[in-house]
Amino acid sequence: MRFYTTSHGARCNSRIWPTLCRYCGQRVFYFTCDCGCKVFFDELGAPWPKHQCRGYLNSLIETYGREVIERGMAVMMMTPGIESSYASKVQKAYEQEVRQPAPKKNIIRRDPVHGAREDVVGIVRELIDDVNVFKRIGASDNLFSRAMLRSLAKAQCVQITIHTGALASADNYRFTFLVDKQLLMQQSIVKGALIRCQLHSLVVPGWNPIWICDRVRSPFEED
Numbered sequence: 001m002r003f004y005t006t007s008h009g010a011r012c013n014s015r016i017w018p019t020l021c022r023y024c025g026q027r028v029f030y031f032t033c034d035c036g037c038k039v040f041f042d043e044l045g046a047p048w049p050k051h052q053c054r055g056y057l058n059s060l061i062e063t064y065g066r067e068v069i070e071r072g073m074a075v076m077m078m079t080p081g082i083e084s085s086y087a088s089k090v091q092k093a094y095e096q097e098v099r100q101p102a103p104k105k106n107i108i109r110r111d112p113v114h115g116a117r118e119d120v121v122g123i124v125r126e127l128i129d130d131v132n133v134f135k136r137i138g139a140s141d142n143l144f145s146r147a148m149l150r151s152l153a154k155a156q157c158v159q160i161t162i163h164t165g166a167l168a169s170a171d172n173y174r175f176t177f178l179v180d181k182q183l184l185m186q187q188s189i190v191k192g193a194l195i196r197c198q199l200h201s202l203v204v205p206g207w208n209p210i211w212i213c214d215r216v217r218s219p220f221e222e223d
């Protein structure tokens with residue numbers, strides 16, 4: 001039998017985002033850390049009740065199999081406990097966020113530079129449907145721009161802005177990107193949702209540089 005002496009916290013790069021359950025719409029807290037934990041909590045703090053609505057449980061069973069889930073969600077929370085100092089830090093940060101929701105300070109805009117690729121997790125802050133991609137990049141619609149934009153030239157584009165900062169985290173970045181609406185179809189992308197996206201930059205002289213999203217998924221999904 002293995003005994004754990006440490007709990008999750010700053011040491012294992014714990015991160016928590018307040019978000020909405022994509023199945024029941026309830027406010028939940030998504031916790032992840034470098035130990036491999038991935039779990040939604042109903043409340044922020046001891047005894048850290050796990051979110052267990054029907055839709056979410058079904059999705060877990062689909063991902064991990066019934067046996068794993070019935071063994072007590074061992075995959076998601078490999079060692080017990082979350083450091084109390086970390087807990088009080090995120091609680092404070094969350095209270096502040098609720099009291100004063102916007103605008104948040106210290107958010108650094110990440111601009112696309114040539115050849116950049118990012119795999120980021122963040123909260124959706126803004127959604128703009130039906131964006132004209134040619135207007136957005138400041139290019140005319142011709143063979144060259146269509147070749148550069150590839151499938152995005154023909155797509156119905158959505159512009160999404162996410163903030164990556166977890167509660168009480170010092171790093172908070174803002175990414176604004178374009179995504180083919182078809183990629184969003186199986187996802188419930190609403191303001192406040194937590195998503196993971198793979199981005200690449202499109203930087204062409206004379207155009208506005210943009211981030212293009214190649215893949216969107218729930219941060220909970222495995223690679």
Ligand SMILES: [Zn+2]
Pocket residue numbers: 007008009012014033034035036037
């Ligand atoms: Zn951990």
Ligand SMILES: [Zn+2]
Pocket residue numbers: 021022023024025026051052053054055056
């Ligand atoms: Zn739920």
